Amino acid sequence: MTNKRMAVITSGAASSAGVRPGVRDDDAVTDGRLAAGSELVVPGSISNLGPGFDALSVAVQLYMRVRVVGLLPGSPDLFTASFVGAAPGGENRIEVAFRHAAACRAVKPPGVRIEISSDIPPRAGLGSSGAATIAGLRLYEGITSPLPQSRLLGLACEIEGHPDNAAASLLGGLTLSCVHDNGGVTARTVPWPAAVRFVVATPDAGLETSRARGVLPHSVPLKDAVFNLQRALLLVRAVESGAYEDLREALRDRWHQPVRAPLVPGLDAALALDDPAILGVCLSGSGPSIVAVVTDGAVAAAECLGDIYRRLGVTCTIRTLSAHPPS
Numbered sequence: 001m002t003n004k005r006m007a008v009i010t011s012g013a014a015s016s017a018g019v020r021p022g023v024r025d026d027d028a029v030t031d032g033r034l035a036a037g038s039e040l041v042v043p044g045s046i047s048n049l050g051p052g053f054d055a056l057s058v059a060v061q062l063y064m065r066v067r068v069v070g071l072l073p074g075s076p077d078l079f080t081a082s083f084v085g086a087a088p089g090g091e092n093r094i095e096v097a098f099r100h101a102a103a104c105r106a107v108k109p110p111g112v113r114i115e116i117s118s119d120i121p122p123r124a125g126l127g128s129s130g131a132a133t134i135a136g137l138r139l140y141e142g143i144t145s146p147l148p149q150s151r152l153l154g155l156a157c158e159i160e161g162h163p164d165n166a167a168a169s170l171l172g173g174l175t176l177s178c179v180h181d182n183g184g185v186t187a188r189t190v191p192w193p194a195a196v197r198f199v200v201a202t203p204d205a206g207l208e209t210s211r212a213r214g215v216l217p218h219s220v221p222l223k224d225a226v227f228n229l230q231r232a233l234l235l236v237r238a239v240e241s242g243a244y245e246d247l248r249e250a251l252r253d254r255w256h257q258p259v260r261a262p263l264v265p266g267l268d269a270a271l272a273l274d275d276p277a278i279l280g281v282c283l284s285g286s287g288p289s290i291v292a293v294v295t296d297g298a299v300a301a302a303e304c305l306g307d308i309y310r311r312l313g314v315t316c317t318i319r320t321l322s323a324h325p326p327s
Contacts, residue, residue: 034142040066042135043324044120045127045168046198046291049235050251050282051228056235057127057168057175058192059324062119064131066094066139069113078111088122093129097136097159104155107144114139121317123206125285130156130165153177153185163187165285173326174239192323193239199292200284201305203265204315212286215259224254244279247293251280264288266308275304 034040044062048054072078079095094116102109120128133156141147147155149170156166163177167187177187235250237243261267264287271281277297284291292301298320309316 034068034139036068036070038068038142040135040138040142042066042131042138042169043127043172044131045165045285046200046289047125047127047130047164047168047285048253048256048283050253050257050280051231051235051255052164052176053228053253053255054162054164055177056232057164057177058198059168059172059175060126060198060321061324062126062319062321064116064118064120064128064135066135067115067117068139068143069115071143072111072113075111076108078113080111080113082113082115084115084117088128093132093159094136094139097133097156098140100159101137101140101147101155105144109140109144112139112143121202123208124202125207125212125283125287125289126200126202127165127169127285129209130160131169133159133166134169150184150186153187154183157183157185171326172324174236174323176236189326190236190240191325193242194322195295196239196244196279196323197294197298198321198323199294199298199301199305200289200319200321201266201270201292201302201309202289202317202319203309204317205265205288207263207286207288209286212260212263215263216256217259220255227252227254244295247280248278249280251282251293253282256286257283260287264290265312265314266290266305269308269311270305273304275300277301278304 042064043059045057045059047057049056081092120126120131122128137152137155152170153163153167157163160166163179163185167175167177171187171189173189174192175187175189177185179185231250231252234246238246238250267283267290270290273281277294277300279293281292292305294301302318305318
Protein backbone atom coordinates (compact mmCIF):
# COMPACT_ATOMS: atom_id res chain seq x y z
CA MET A 1 0.00 0.00 0.00
CA THR A 2 3.03 2.24 -0.37
CA ASN A 3 2.75 5.28 -2.61
CA LYS A 4 4.57 8.56 -2.93
CA ARG A 5 2.65 10.03 -0.01
CA MET A 6 2.76 7.15 2.42
CA ALA A 7 5.32 4.70 3.75
CA VAL A 8 4.12 1.55 5.49
CA ILE A 9 6.23 -0.19 8.13
CA THR A 10 5.32 -3.37 10.00
CA SER A 11 7.20 -4.38 13.12
CA GLY A 12 8.29 -7.97 13.44
CA ALA A 13 8.03 -10.05 16.55
CA ALA A 14 11.11 -8.43 18.02
CA SER A 15 13.08 -10.60 20.38
CA SER A 16 13.33 -9.35 23.92
CA ALA A 17 16.86 -10.75 24.22
CA GLY A 18 19.10 -7.93 25.35
CA VAL A 19 16.10 -5.63 25.74
CA ARG A 20 15.50 -4.83 29.38
CA PRO A 21 13.43 -1.67 29.79
CA GLY A 22 13.15 -2.01 33.54
CA VAL A 23 11.92 -4.09 36.42
CA ARG A 24 8.45 -4.75 37.77
CA ASP A 25 9.03 -4.76 41.51
CA ASP A 26 8.59 -1.24 42.86
CA ASP A 27 11.50 -1.65 45.28
CA ALA A 28 13.81 -3.50 42.91
CA VAL A 29 16.85 -2.00 41.23
CA THR A 30 18.36 -2.38 37.80
CA ASP A 31 21.24 -4.83 38.20
CA GLY A 32 24.45 -5.15 36.21
CA ARG A 33 27.17 -2.64 35.48
CA LEU A 34 27.86 -1.06 32.13
CA ALA A 35 31.25 -1.16 30.49
CA ALA A 36 32.60 -0.11 27.12
CA GLY A 37 30.68 -2.03 24.47
CA SER A 38 27.53 -2.38 26.59
CA GLU A 39 24.22 -1.38 25.03
CA LEU A 40 21.01 -0.08 26.55
CA VAL A 41 17.81 -0.71 24.59
CA VAL A 42 14.72 1.30 25.55
CA PRO A 43 11.26 1.08 23.92
CA GLY A 44 9.10 3.95 22.76
CA SER A 45 5.50 4.31 23.87
CA ILE A 46 1.95 5.36 23.07
CA SER A 47 0.61 7.45 25.93
CA ASN A 48 -2.80 8.68 27.10
CA LEU A 49 -4.69 6.05 25.09
CA GLY A 50 -7.63 8.41 24.83
CA PRO A 51 -8.98 9.10 28.33
CA GLY A 52 -5.88 8.22 30.40
CA PHE A 53 -4.21 11.62 30.16
CA ASP A 54 -0.76 11.61 31.84
CA ALA A 55 -1.62 8.26 33.46
CA LEU A 56 -1.80 5.44 30.90
CA SER A 57 0.86 4.40 28.42
CA VAL A 58 1.90 1.26 26.56
CA ALA A 59 5.45 0.40 25.48
CA VAL A 60 5.79 -0.44 21.78
CA GLN A 61 8.37 -2.16 19.62
CA LEU A 62 10.20 0.95 18.49
CA TYR A 63 13.60 1.17 20.15
CA MET A 64 16.30 3.62 21.17
CA ARG A 65 19.74 2.04 21.52
CA VAL A 66 22.60 3.58 23.45
CA ARG A 67 26.02 1.94 23.13
CA VAL A 68 28.76 2.81 25.60
CA VAL A 69 31.82 3.59 23.49
CA GLY A 70 34.11 4.43 26.40
CA LEU A 71 34.32 5.42 30.06
CA LEU A 72 36.77 8.15 31.08
CA PRO A 73 37.37 8.27 34.86
CA GLY A 74 39.94 11.04 34.40
CA SER A 75 37.38 13.33 32.71
CA PRO A 76 34.31 13.16 34.96
CA ASP A 77 32.49 16.10 33.35
CA LEU A 78 32.83 14.84 29.79
CA PHE A 79 29.70 13.63 27.98
CA THR A 80 30.11 12.96 24.27
CA ALA A 81 27.31 11.56 22.10
CA SER A 82 27.33 10.63 18.44
CA PHE A 83 24.25 9.67 16.45
CA VAL A 84 23.78 6.95 13.87
CA GLY A 85 21.92 8.87 11.19
CA ALA A 86 20.73 12.44 11.57
CA ALA A 87 20.83 13.92 15.05
CA PRO A 88 17.45 15.12 16.33
CA GLY A 89 17.05 18.84 16.85
CA GLY A 90 17.02 20.42 20.28
CA GLU A 91 18.66 19.28 23.49
CA ASN A 92 20.02 15.80 23.99
CA ARG A 93 17.55 14.44 26.56
CA ILE A 94 19.86 11.50 27.31
CA GLU A 95 22.55 13.91 28.49
CA VAL A 96 19.98 16.03 30.35
CA ALA A 97 18.77 12.99 32.30
CA PHE A 98 22.31 11.72 32.93
CA ARG A 99 23.43 15.07 34.35
CA HIS A 100 20.21 15.51 36.33
CA ALA A 101 20.75 12.16 38.06
CA ALA A 102 24.36 13.08 38.79
CA ALA A 103 23.31 16.42 40.30
CA CYS A 104 20.77 14.69 42.56
CA ARG A 105 23.19 12.07 43.92
CA ALA A 106 26.53 12.16 45.69
CA VAL A 107 28.00 9.59 43.30
CA LYS A 108 29.89 11.35 40.54
CA PRO A 109 30.08 9.40 37.26
CA PRO A 110 33.12 9.09 35.03
CA GLY A 111 33.15 10.80 31.68
CA VAL A 112 31.34 8.85 29.00
CA ARG A 113 31.25 8.53 25.23
CA ILE A 114 28.11 7.00 23.72
CA GLU A 115 26.64 6.18 20.33
CA ILE A 116 22.88 6.56 19.83
CA SER A 117 20.57 5.02 17.25
CA SER A 118 16.79 5.12 17.35
CA ASP A 119 13.74 3.80 15.53
CA ILE A 120 11.51 6.21 17.45
CA PRO A 121 10.67 9.27 15.35
CA PRO A 122 11.13 12.55 17.24
CA ARG A 123 8.27 14.99 17.80
CA ALA A 124 5.79 12.31 16.73
CA GLY A 125 4.00 11.47 19.97
CA LEU A 126 5.70 8.07 20.23
CA GLY A 127 7.69 8.60 23.39
CA SER A 128 11.12 9.56 22.04
CA SER A 129 11.68 12.05 24.86
CA GLY A 130 10.57 9.60 27.56
CA ALA A 131 12.77 6.86 26.10
CA ALA A 132 15.76 9.19 26.00
CA THR A 133 15.14 10.23 29.60
CA ILE A 134 15.06 6.62 30.78
CA ALA A 135 18.15 5.85 28.69
CA GLY A 136 20.05 8.70 30.35
CA LEU A 137 19.00 7.66 33.85
CA ARG A 138 19.86 4.01 33.25
CA LEU A 139 23.19 5.00 31.73
CA TYR A 140 24.00 6.95 34.89
CA GLU A 141 23.03 4.16 37.27
CA GLY A 142 24.71 1.59 35.06
CA ILE A 143 28.12 3.19 35.45
CA THR A 144 27.71 4.30 39.09
CA SER A 145 25.36 2.34 41.33
CA PRO A 146 21.77 1.07 41.06
CA LEU A 147 18.74 3.24 41.76
CA PRO A 148 15.37 2.00 43.02
CA GLN A 149 12.65 1.97 40.40
CA SER A 150 10.64 4.54 42.34
CA ARG A 151 13.63 6.92 42.31
CA LEU A 152 14.15 6.45 38.57
CA LEU A 153 10.50 7.29 37.95
CA GLY A 154 10.65 10.33 40.23
CA LEU A 155 13.72 11.68 38.43
CA ALA A 156 12.11 11.02 35.05
CA CYS A 157 8.98 12.90 36.09
CA GLU A 158 11.07 15.86 37.25
CA ILE A 159 12.60 16.03 33.78
CA GLU A 160 9.55 15.18 31.67
CA GLY A 161 6.87 16.87 33.75
CA HIS A 162 4.67 13.77 33.53
CA PRO A 163 5.39 10.08 34.21
CA ASP A 164 3.47 8.14 31.59
CA ASN A 165 5.92 7.72 28.68
CA ALA A 166 8.90 7.19 30.96
CA ALA A 167 7.03 4.56 32.97
CA ALA A 168 6.27 2.56 29.84
CA SER A 169 9.86 2.84 28.62
CA LEU A 170 11.14 1.64 31.99
CA LEU A 171 8.63 -1.11 32.75
CA GLY A 172 7.22 -2.30 29.42
CA GLY A 173 3.60 -3.38 28.92
CA LEU A 174 0.61 -1.22 29.79
CA THR A 175 1.59 1.13 32.60
CA LEU A 176 -0.57 3.04 35.04
CA SER A 177 1.19 5.98 36.71
CA CYS A 178 0.31 8.06 39.76
CA VAL A 179 2.14 11.20 40.94
CA HIS A 180 2.00 11.74 44.69
CA ASP A 181 1.58 15.12 46.39
CA ASN A 182 5.27 15.03 47.37
CA GLY A 183 6.34 14.44 43.76
CA GLY A 184 6.98 10.73 44.15
CA VAL A 185 5.68 8.38 41.45
CA THR A 186 4.04 4.99 41.68
CA ALA A 187 3.72 3.01 38.46
CA ARG A 188 2.41 -0.47 37.83
CA THR A 189 2.51 -2.55 34.66
CA VAL A 190 0.27 -5.25 33.24
CA PRO A 191 0.75 -7.19 30.00
CA TRP A 192 -0.84 -5.78 26.87
CA PRO A 193 -2.57 -8.59 24.92
CA ALA A 194 -0.38 -9.85 22.09
CA ALA A 195 -3.41 -10.14 19.78
CA VAL A 196 -4.07 -6.39 19.96
CA ARG A 197 -1.78 -4.27 17.79
CA PHE A 198 -1.43 -0.62 16.87
CA VAL A 199 -1.65 0.84 13.39
CA VAL A 200 0.07 4.20 13.81
CA ALA A 201 -0.11 6.96 11.21
CA THR A 202 2.50 9.69 11.59
CA PRO A 203 1.96 12.69 9.31
CA ASP A 204 4.96 14.61 8.08
CA ALA A 205 4.14 17.47 10.43
CA GLY A 206 6.20 17.33 13.63
CA LEU A 207 4.51 18.69 16.74
CA GLU A 208 6.44 19.90 19.77
CA THR A 209 5.03 18.58 23.03
CA SER A 210 5.25 22.06 24.57
CA ARG A 211 2.95 23.44 21.88
CA ALA A 212 0.48 20.57 22.20
CA ARG A 213 0.38 20.97 25.99
CA GLY A 214 0.06 24.73 25.67
CA VAL A 215 -3.45 24.47 24.23
CA LEU A 216 -4.78 22.38 27.13
CA PRO A 217 -7.40 23.95 29.40
CA HIS A 218 -6.53 24.67 33.03
CA SER A 219 -9.71 22.97 34.19
CA VAL A 220 -12.41 20.71 32.76
CA PRO A 221 -16.14 20.49 33.53
CA LEU A 222 -17.17 17.86 36.06
CA LYS A 223 -19.18 15.95 33.45
CA ASP A 224 -16.07 15.70 31.24
CA ALA A 225 -13.95 14.58 34.18
CA VAL A 226 -16.45 11.83 34.91
CA PHE A 227 -16.61 10.93 31.22
CA ASN A 228 -12.86 10.32 31.04
CA LEU A 229 -12.68 8.55 34.39
CA GLN A 230 -15.36 6.08 33.32
CA ARG A 231 -13.61 5.30 30.05
CA ALA A 232 -10.11 5.03 31.50
CA LEU A 233 -11.36 2.39 33.94
CA LEU A 234 -13.27 0.63 31.18
CA LEU A 235 -10.14 0.62 29.01
CA VAL A 236 -7.98 -1.07 31.64
CA ARG A 237 -10.65 -3.68 32.32
CA ALA A 238 -11.23 -4.33 28.60
CA VAL A 239 -7.52 -5.02 28.12
CA GLU A 240 -7.36 -7.27 31.18
CA SER A 241 -10.50 -9.25 30.36
CA GLY A 242 -10.27 -9.45 26.57
CA ALA A 243 -13.51 -7.51 26.12
CA TYR A 244 -12.14 -5.80 23.02
CA GLU A 245 -15.61 -4.79 21.87
CA ASP A 246 -15.45 -2.16 24.64
CA LEU A 247 -12.34 -0.48 23.27
CA ARG A 248 -14.10 1.82 20.82
CA GLU A 249 -15.98 3.52 23.64
CA ALA A 250 -13.13 3.18 26.12
CA LEU A 251 -10.70 5.13 23.90
CA ARG A 252 -12.91 8.23 23.74
CA ASP A 253 -11.71 11.45 25.36
CA ARG A 254 -12.99 14.92 26.20
CA TRP A 255 -9.92 16.43 27.87
CA HIS A 256 -7.13 16.82 25.36
CA GLN A 257 -7.98 15.45 21.90
CA PRO A 258 -10.68 18.02 21.03
CA VAL A 259 -8.41 21.00 21.74
CA ARG A 260 -5.44 19.38 19.98
CA ALA A 261 -7.40 18.50 16.83
CA PRO A 262 -6.56 21.83 15.08
CA LEU A 263 -2.84 20.98 15.50
CA VAL A 264 -3.10 17.41 14.21
CA PRO A 265 -3.87 16.80 10.52
CA GLY A 266 -6.60 14.21 10.08
CA LEU A 267 -7.43 13.70 13.76
CA ASP A 268 -11.13 14.54 13.56
CA ALA A 269 -11.59 12.30 10.52
CA ALA A 270 -9.67 9.45 12.16
CA LEU A 271 -11.68 9.65 15.38
CA ALA A 272 -14.84 9.42 13.29
CA LEU A 273 -13.77 6.20 11.53
CA ASP A 274 -16.36 3.45 11.85
CA ASP A 275 -14.81 0.41 10.23
CA PRO A 276 -15.34 -3.10 11.63
CA ALA A 277 -11.61 -3.78 11.36
CA ILE A 278 -10.84 -0.98 13.82
CA LEU A 279 -11.45 -1.50 17.55
CA GLY A 280 -10.91 2.17 18.36
CA VAL A 281 -8.85 5.25 17.54
CA CYS A 282 -6.93 7.74 19.66
CA LEU A 283 -4.19 10.33 19.47
CA SER A 284 -0.74 8.99 20.37
CA GLY A 285 0.58 11.13 23.20
CA SER A 286 0.42 14.78 22.20
CA GLY A 287 0.51 13.85 18.50
CA PRO A 288 0.68 14.18 15.63
CA SER A 289 0.67 10.37 15.36
CA ILE A 290 -2.77 8.74 15.36
CA VAL A 291 -3.40 5.18 16.53
CA ALA A 292 -5.96 2.66 15.30
CA VAL A 293 -6.20 -0.34 17.61
CA VAL A 294 -6.78 -3.65 15.82
CA THR A 295 -6.59 -7.41 16.15
CA ASP A 296 -6.57 -8.88 12.63
CA GLY A 297 -7.55 -5.72 10.78
CA ALA A 298 -4.17 -4.03 10.37
CA VAL A 299 -4.29 -3.84 6.56
CA ALA A 300 -7.80 -2.38 6.49
CA ALA A 301 -6.95 0.10 9.24
CA ALA A 302 -3.86 1.24 7.35
CA GLU A 303 -6.02 1.77 4.26
CA CYS A 304 -8.52 3.85 6.25
CA LEU A 305 -5.82 6.06 7.77
CA GLY A 306 -3.96 6.33 4.48
CA ASP A 307 -7.11 7.49 2.72
CA ILE A 308 -7.49 10.33 5.23
CA TYR A 309 -4.01 11.66 4.53
CA ARG A 310 -4.30 11.20 0.80
CA ARG A 311 -7.41 13.36 0.83
CA LEU A 312 -5.54 15.98 2.84
CA GLY A 313 -2.50 15.80 0.57
CA VAL A 314 -0.30 15.13 3.60
CA THR A 315 2.66 12.76 3.48
CA CYS A 316 2.62 10.18 6.26
CA THR A 317 4.28 7.01 7.52
CA ILE A 318 2.12 4.14 8.72
CA ARG A 319 3.58 1.59 11.11
CA THR A 320 1.98 -1.54 12.49
CA LEU A 321 3.38 -2.10 15.96
CA SER A 322 3.14 -4.63 18.75
CA ALA A 323 3.44 -3.87 22.44
CA HIS A 324 6.77 -4.39 24.17
CA PRO A 325 6.03 -6.76 27.08
CA PRO A 326 6.86 -6.19 30.73
CA SER A 327 10.22 -7.61 31.68
